[in-house]
Amino acid sequence: xxxxxxxxxxxxxxxxxxxxxxxxxxxxxxxxxxxxxxxxxxxxxxxxxxxxxxxxxxxxxxxxxxxxxxxxxxxxxxxxxxxxxxxxxxxxxxxxxxxxxxxxxxxxxxxxxxxxxxxxxxxxxxxxxxxxxxxxxxxxxxxxxxxxxxxxxxxxxxxxxxxxxxxxxxxxxxxxxxxxxxxxxxxxxxxxxxxxxxxxxxxxxxxxxxxxxxxxxxxxxxxxxxxxxxxxxxxxxxxxxxxxxxxxxxxxxxxxxxxxxxxxxxxxxxxxxxxxxxxxxxxxxxxxxxxxxxxxxxxxxxxxxxxxxxxxxxxxxxxxxxxxxxxxxxxxxxxxxxxxxxxxxxxxxxxxxxxxxxxxxxxxxxx
Amino acid sequence: xxxxxxxxxxxxxxxxxxxxxxxxxxxxxxxxxxxxxxxxxxxxxxxxxxxxxxxxxxxxxxxxxxxxxxxxxxxxxxxxxxxxxxxxxxxxxxxxxxxxxxxxxxxxxxxxxxxxxxxxxxxxxxxxxxxxxxxxxxxxxxxxxxxxxxxxxxxxxxxx
Amino acid sequence: xxxxxxxxxxxxxxxxxxxxxxxxxxxxxxxxxxxxxxxxxxxxxxxxxxxxxxxxxxxxxxxxxxxxxxxxxxxxxxxxxxxxxxxxxxxxxxxxxxxxxxxxxxxxxxxxxxxxxxxxxxxxxxxxxxxxxxxxxxxxxxxxxxxxxxxxxxxxxxxxxxxxxxxxxxxxxxxxxxxxxxxxxxxxxxxxxxxxxxxxxxxxxxxxxxxxxxxxxxxxxxxxxxxxxxxxxxxxxxxxxxxxxxxxxxxxxxxxxxxxxxxxxxxxxxxxxxxxxxxxxxxxxxxxxxxxxxxxxxxxxxxxxxxxxxxxxxxxxxxxxxxxxxxxxxxxxxxxxxxxxxxxxxxxxxxxxxxxxxxxxxxxxxxxxxxxxxx
Numbered sequence: 009x010x011x012x013x014x015x016x017x018x019x020x021x022x023x024x025x026x027x028x029x030x031x032x033x034x035x036x037x038x039x040x041x042x043x044x045x046x047x048x049x050x051x052x053x054x055x056x057x058x059x060x061x062x063x064x065x066x067x068x069x070x071x072x073x074x075x076x077x078x079x080x081x082x083x084x085x086x087x088x089x090x091x092x093x094x095x096x097x098x099x100x101x102x103x104x105x106x107x108x109x110x111x112x113x114x115x116x117x118x119x120x121x122x123x124x125x126x127x128x129x130x131x132x133x134x135x136x137x138x139x140x141x142x143x144x145x146x147x148x149x150x151x152x153x154x155x156x157x158x159x160x161x162x163x164x165x166x167x168x169x170x171x172x173x174x175x176x177x178x179x180x181x182x183x184x185x186x187x188x189x190x191x192x193x194x195x196x197x198x199x200x201x202x203x204x205x206x207x208x209x210x211x212x213x214x215x216x217x218x219x220x221x222x223x224x225x226x227x228x229x230x231x232x233x234x235x236x237x238x239x240x241x242x243x244x245x246x247x248x249x250x251x252x253x254x255x256x257x258x259x260x261x262x263x264x265x266x267x268x269x270x271x272x273x274x275x276x277x278x279x280x281x282x283x284x285x286x287x288x289x290x291x292x293x294x295x296x297x298x299x300x301x302x303x304x305x306x307x308x309x310x311x312x313x314x315x316x317x318x319x320x321x322x323x324x325x326x327x328x329x330x331x332x333x334x335x336x337x338x339x340x341x342x343x344x345x346x347x348x349x350x351x352x353x354x355x356x357x358x359x360x361x362x363x364x365x366x367x368x369x370x371x372x373x374x375x
Numbered sequence: 376x377x378x379x380x381x382x383x384x385x386x387x388x389x390x391x392x393x394x395x396x397x398x399x400x401x402x403x404x405x406x407x408x409x410x411x412x413x414x415x416x417x418x419x420x421x422x423x424x425x426x427x428x429x430x431x432x433x434x435x436x437x438x439x440x441x442x443x444x445x446x447x448x449x450x451x452x453x454x455x456x457x458x459x460x461x462x463x464x465x466x467x468x469x470x471x472x473x474x475x476x477x478x479x480x481x482x483x484x485x486x487x488x489x490x491x492x493x494x495x496x497x498x499x500x501x502x503x504x505x506x507x508x509x510x511x512x513x514x515x516x517x518x519x520x521x522x523x524x525x526x527x528x529x530x531x532x533x534x535x
Numbered sequence: 536x537x538x539x540x541x542x543x544x545x546x547x548x549x550x551x552x553x554x555x556x557x558x559x560x561x562x563x564x565x566x567x568x569x570x571x572x573x574x575x576x577x578x579x580x581x582x583x584x585x586x587x588x589x590x591x592x593x594x595x596x597x598x599x600x601x602x603x604x605x606x607x608x609x610x611x612x613x614x615x616x617x618x619x620x621x622x623x624x625x626x627x628x629x630x631x632x633x634x635x636x637x638x639x640x641x642x643x644x645x646x647x648x649x650x651x652x653x654x655x656x657x658x659x660x661x662x663x664x665x666x667x668x669x670x671x672x673x674x675x676x677x678x679x680x681x682x683x684x685x686x687x688x689x690x691x692x693x694x695x696x697x698x699x700x701x702x703x704x705x706x707x708x709x710x711x712x713x714x715x716x717x718x719x720x721x722x723x724x725x726x727x728x729x730x731x732x733x734x735x736x737x738x739x740x741x742x743x744x745x746x747x748x749x750x751x752x753x754x755x756x757x758x759x760x761x762x763x764x765x766x767x768x769x770x771x772x773x774x775x776x777x778x779x780x781x782x783x784x785x786x787x788x789x790x791x792x793x794x795x796x797x798x799x800x801x802x803x804x805x806x807x808x809x810x811x812x813x814x815x816x817x818x819x820x821x822x823x824x825x826x827x828x829x830x831x832x833x834x835x836x837x838x839x840x841x842x843x844x845x846x847x848x849x850x851x852x853x854x855x856x857x858x859x860x861x862x863x864x865x866x867x868x869x870x871x872x873x874x875x876x877x878x879x880x881x882x883x884x885x886x887x888x889x890x891x892x893x894x895x896x897x898x899x900x901x902x903x904x905x906x907x908x909x910x
Contacts, residue, residue: 149531
């Protein structure tokens with residue numbers, strides 16, 4: 009005898025403690041099992057792409073800070089890279105090395121936040137999150153020392169960086185880099201072998217290799233499913249081809265693999281920073297660029313590997329001081345297209361873990 | 376899945392938490408203890424050195440949100456002077472592009488951060504409010520002269 | 536009652552006469568005074584637990600807890616209580632009025648009634664029932680009804696999801712709880728709480744390590760603490776069954792949570808740690824020290840572990856705790872029946888070995904299914 013059951017719809021609303029930002033999902037549940045999910049976003053739309061057409065290229069850097077506000081340096085780098093590609097500008101060596109140091113520090117900070125919030129969603133009541141925040145504070149102190157702000161840096165300019173590092177930056181950076189692997193190992197001891205965490209995250213939210221490639225995901229979501237694709241190695245930009253580092257991948261594509269990929273990437277970023285500090289040359293920090301920058305006519309697509317995936321800018325210029333069209337390829341939005349496949353058939357408690365492991369930031373979804 | 380560590384992982388986690396419980400907390404009790412902020416901070420207001428200003432309006436042109444409203448005119452020697460310079464501190468996003476754009480280096484950001492006001496109309500400042508005086512502390516953003524005068528930043532990595 | 540006014544209110548041996556149950560002037564004076572003492576105790580201790588938990592969990596997170604209101608933040612709970620009492624009481628549209636309004640009361644009263652049989656000193660409890668333990672187990676399962684009433688009567692789907700989880704979890708953890716307690720009863724030979732404390736020459740935590748573990752885990756599942764706090768999981772179903780309550784009714788639910796935690800810690804102290812026994816200090820002080828020590832253990836676990844999923848929680852109860860409870864009962868029964876005269880320290884060694892072996896063996900067989908559900 010089959011029981012007649014009814015499905016009901018629940019609204020994981022825009023205000024919810026575990027969607028990272030204002031993001032809404034309408035779930036259709038049958039008991040505790042999800043039958044259908046419909047994401048609704050657009051609550052943070054600010055019209056950045058349209059506003060950017062009214063300002064010149066240097067002023068647009070300010071907008072790119074506010075797209076993925078947890079990883080501002082890599083946003084700046086993506087934009088500046090695209091504009092330099094359009095204008096054919098050569099960046100001096102010291103500026104390239106400084107950019108890479110800042111980008112890798114940013115990657116560590118963003119992964120700390122991602123892992124901390126994933127564990128908070130799984131229920132560990134803020135303790136791992138606050139340990140992560142303590143380390144992130146040290147990174148934010150370093151950024152504060154260089155450019156004066158902690159969240160929206162506005163540090164990179166077309167043709168270089170805006171200011172040189174003060175003399176207390178390198179000793180503080182060295183102290184931090186020496187202490188970070190020990191901290192990540194202690195953190196691993198806290199939770200990586202924890203049976204409860206393993207039981208909650210293994211075999212949950214499996215994204216197969218073909219699906220990951222078909223949905224055009226990128227970043228740790230793609231690497232967790234076993235595809236070894238990193239833009240820093242596949243299409244090297246800046247001076248990444250001078251550093252030796254590995255690209256960690258997972259095997260199965262579940263939540264646990266994505267978590268481990270992020271932790272391993274933090275170790276690799278530490279590696280890159282050590283090599284960059286050792287090779288840092290002296291020199292200028294800014295190329296000779298006119299004060300009001302006018303690129304030639306044309307269009308360009310420039311992309312980098314941001315902590316959340318592949319961050320791209322599509323610029324169309326008509327020869328004037330303002331861009332004609334500025335389009336942003338947000339990694340979180342494209343990674344979210346796989347959400348429906350991941351969530352159907354899963355219990356509601358797992359749904360939050362899966363959502364946290366994709367690691368979105370609503371500022372770049374609803375730009 | 377098999378609990379192959381017999382609760383060992385949980386025990387290790389508990390040990391780590393207890394070790395952290397015995398460290399000194401990293402809270403700063405705010406009004407009594409204050410940390411030194413960065414020397415290059417892009418603080419809450421602008422500081423304007425009027426004597427060196429040549430009224431070129433580059434700062435107003437560089438601002439992305441148009442928060443500096445400058446009206447200039449020529450005086451009797453046919454030199455430019457500033458008639459009105461309204462700065463809206465509530466609209467400003469503290470990006471520092473105006474400081475970089477100034478050719479005479481007479482505009483600075485401020486290193487004060489305790490500038491709360493009770494009403495949003497109080498944020499619209501006139502040129503008298505942002506003049507550089509003895510008490511205003513310009514920050515070292517884009518000006519090494521001011522950076523040398525401020526105390527060094529307290530870093531979390533130096534505290535144990 | 537006439538003789539009550541004849542004698543002075545504070546006799547010489549105040550402590551012994553006030554707290555002992557056969558005070559000569561009658562049953563009613565003892566009842567009234569002790570009920571007042573109990574109310575003061577449980578309200579004060581529940582509030583102290585809230586403050587204590589916030590301070591201790593902040594130390595685990597390397598920060599200082601509340602320390603601004605009053606010296607060391609001691610007035611913080613009073614500030615919280617005042618804040619909650621002056622909030623607006625919102626009743627949502629289209630709720631089932633009687634169920635919605637009665638639910639906090641039904642949830643809080645059984646938690647308070649547990650304190651009637653807990654001995655604070657030798658013989659100092661409200662009533663010394665000779666079926667005290669049975670009374671405790673029976674009464675504490677009534678508060679489930681309150682939570683389900685709250686979840687259903689809120690006209691909210693999150694509350695409904697949570698109410699279903701509550702029924703499943705709390706009812707299925709009653710069984711290992713009761714079975715683990717029977718081990719203690721076999722050693723003490725009686726169900727009365729006071730007599731159990733008096734019979735402990737060695738604290739029963741050494742004689743029954745597995746029983747202590749099972750009782751600890753099962754009672755944490757009963758009172759919704761991490762790792763089993765999915766009933767009011769903040770990150771998934773946003774506070775579960777008490778989602779639509781505000782004002783004083785929410786204060787009652789919050790109080791229920793901490794009163795149940797207090798009840799569980801006092802029961803663990805009485806059954807496994809030797810209640811009020813101790814060398815130098817007065818017995819009440821030892822009782823309080825042990826209660827706080829157990830509470831620190833509970834907070835420590837809360838600060839470290841993430842939470843489980845509902846089917847994993849059920850699997851843990853039925854496939855892991857229940858067989859272990861049976862093994863515990865079997866081994867204890869054999870020891871009592873076959874070797875009743877052997878010194879208890881030998882039993883300690885044997886029991887610890889048996890506990891370790893069976894936990895290790897059992898975790899090899901324990902499997903949890905976490906697969907996707909088809910269809």
